[in-house]
Amino acid sequence: MAGPLLVAALSAAxxxxxxxxxxxxxxxxxxxxxxxRWPYWVAAAIALLAAALPPAARRWALRAAALAVAVSGAIAVLHVGVEQGWWPSPLPACQAPGVDPSMSVDDLLRSLAPAPTKPCDEAAYLFGGMPLSVAAMNLIYAVLLSVWTLRQSGSDLGRRV
Structure with missing residues (x-):
């Protein structure tokens, strides 16, 4: 039973x-x-559900949680590619807003986001000398957590609650 709870905690972390x-x-x-972030919350919820399921169903729930974490890793691959300039972001929120020359200054100010947003192609680094962006660190974490969770789903087969 500790496996699903640990997966939930690590996913929410x-x-x-x-x-x-x-x-x-x-x-x-x-x-x-x-x-x-969203796939981690989904994985945490599925893992919490897995803790209450019988062993056979727990196995499949943990695999679903691993898949959810892998989705975050896939988004991280996309994000790292955007940061490196390999491809543009598909999200409109990542693009610079266009300015209509016929807009008044008041209309332009009303169209701005209420809070400043960070461009998706500008990498954020936690540690000065470390060449890994936060998106790249998330990619590594997602791969490790999804593989570990898959292993948990396999090792959980023989256990009885």
């Missing part, structure tokens, strides 16, 4: 840590950063 980095040291998230 990623977006909670990211929110903590918004407060200190004040890293602003971009739209892709925010998208990478």
């Amino acid at each position: 990623a977006p909670l840590l990211a929110m903590g980095f918004e407060r200190w040291p004040g890293l602003a998230p971009c739209a892709l950063c925010l998208w990478q």
